[in-house]
Amino acid sequence: MTDFLMYVLCGLSAGLLGGYLGLGGGIVMVPFLTIVAGVDIKTAVPVSVTAIVVNSFSASNEYLKKGMVDLELAVILAIFMVLGNITGSNLSLVVPAEATRLLLTVILVYTAFSLLKGKKTTERVSFKDNRSKYILACTLIAFLTGVLAALVGIGGGVILVPMLYLVIGTPLSTARGTSSLLIGFSAAASTAVYFLYGMIDFSIITGVILGITVGGKVGGYLGTIARPLVVKVMFFVIMLYLAFRLAYEPMKGIL
Amino acid sequence: MSRQNFETATLIKLQQVSWYLALAWFGLIAVMIFAGVEGAVLFAKYGVVYVLVVTVAKLFIMAHEFRKVKMTRFFILCCVLVVVLLSTILLRYWV
Numbered sequence: 001m002t003d004f005l006m007y008v009l010c011g012l013s014a015g016l017l018g019g020y021l022g023l024g025g026g027i028v029m030v031p032f033l034t035i036v037a038g039v040d041i042k043t044a045v046p047v048s049v050t051a052i053v054v055n056s057f058s059a060s061n062e063y064l065k066k067g068m069v070d071l072e073l074a075v076i077l078a079i080f081m082v083l084g085n086i087t088g089s090n091l092s093l094v095v096p097a098e099a100t101r102l103l104l105t106v107i108l109v110y111t112a113f114s115l116l117k118g119k120k121t122t123e124r125v126s127f128k129d130n131r132s133k134y135i136l137a138c139t140l141i142a143f144l145t146g147v148l149a150a151l152v153g154i155g156g157g158v159i160l161v162p163m164l165y166l167v168i169g170t171p172l173s174t175a176r177g178t179s180s181l182l183i184g185f186s187a188a189a190s191t192a193v194y195f196l197y198g199m200i201d202f203s204i205i206t207g208v209i210l211g212i213t214v215g216g217k218v219g220g221y222l223g224t225i226a227r228p229l230v231v232k233v234m235f236f237v238i239m240l241y242l243a244f245r246l247a248y249e250p251m252k253g254i255l
Numbered sequence: 256m257s258r259q260n261f262e263t264a265t266l267i268k269l270q271q272v273s274w275y276l277a278l279a280w281f282g283l284i285a286v287m288i289f290a291g292v293e294g295a296v297l298f299a300k301y302g303v304v305y306v307l308v309v310t311v312a313k314l315f316i317m318a319h320e321f322r323k324v325k326m327t328r329f330f331i332l333c334c335v336l337v338v339v340l341l342s343t344i345l346l347r348y349w350v
Contacts, residue, residue, distance in 0.1 A: 004285070004288055008285075050303055050306065053306050053307075053310060054274070054277050054306055057270040057271075057273050057274040057277070057309070058270070058271075058274045060270065061267055061270045061271055061274075064263050064266060064267050064270075065263075065267060067263075069263075071261060071263075071317065071321075071329070072326075072329055075317070075329050075332045075333055075336065076332065078336055079332060079335060079336050079339060082336060082339050082340060083339060086339075086342070086343055086346070090346070184310060184313070185310060185313075185314070185336065185340070188306070188307055188310035188340065189339075189340055189343060191303065191306070191307060192307055192340065192343040192344070193343050193346075193347070195303055195304075195307070196343065196344065196347040196348075197347070200303060202296045202297060202299040202300055202303075203296045203299075205281075205299050205302075205303065206281050206284045206285055206288065206296060206299045206302075207285070209277065209281045209302070210278070210281050210282060210285055213274070213277070213278050213281075214278075
């Protein structure tokens with residue numbers, strides 16, 4: 001019972017923080033489950049990707065309603081990202097847990113700094129559509145993002161949104177909307193692989209999904225009201241602490 | 256026919272209903288866990304299957320809408336995506 005409540009709390013915190021700061025939730029979920037709830041990272045990753053699929057139902061809906069999803073781009077990139085996810089989830093069967101922890105540490109540090117800098121949050125005034133020019137490069141990035149996302153249990157929005165915004169040239173809101181829709185498809189591919197290999201822990205998934213769905217909704221609502229700098233700084237510190245804790249054990253083994 | 260004619264209402268409705276159903280399903284399992292029902296967590300397996308089925312249904316809806324607005328290339332791409340997703344099952348059992 002106590003464990004179950006702990007999983008709900010982990011999901012709730014990940015959903016709240018993720019929704020509030022415009023992240024998917026996976027980036028917060030895996031470290032929370034690993035560090036706070038003491039779940040093995042190899043168990044936390046499949047749980048996280050499954051929760052991401054459910055979360056994407058409501059997240060992408062908000063953007064679809066406002067017409068902020070580039071459906072053509074989403075379909076093209078989803079194919080490559082799904083292929084990457086299938087590759088990544090199959091790779092995770094052989095990749096050691098220490099490597100997964102170190103990989104996630106790097107992504108956590110990158111996300112913490114990019115969020116604190118906050119440059120991405122400023123919307124451009126004019127847009128130049130570069131999709132015909134860079135689509136091949138973007139499909140390759142989508143594939144690699146898929147591999148990475150499946151390995152560490154994140155959605156991949158942290159790479160997709162800047163790619164769509166900076167390389168393709170879509171408006172930031174469209175980049176976020178497109179990313180949230182295609183993450184739903186790609187995370188589903190990982191979920192399917194992990195499910196078929198019996199790697200999803202059903203005793204954890206219920207609490208986590210309940211927490212992240214409720215937390216994501218509340219966090220998303222709070223995020224539309226205000227995003228004070230103090231929360232960003234607090235999140236930055238939490239992310240760095242989680243990154244340190246994640247990296248500590250594998251590094252201890254190496255040093 | 257173009258992107259402007261693409262109808263997202265069905266996709267939005269499906270996602271909305273699916274989200275509530277998923278919440279209700281996992282909420283029910285949580286109640287069962289609190290009530291001490293033996294093997295309640297195993298019901299979560301069906302919840303995961305449901306989530307995957309909804310994802311494929313989303314793709315079918317998108318494919319249908321692309322076909323309706325005569326965006327054949329994207330209709331085919333949606334079908335390819337369904338095949339790629341289903342290939343995970345093939346990879347697991349036949350390779």
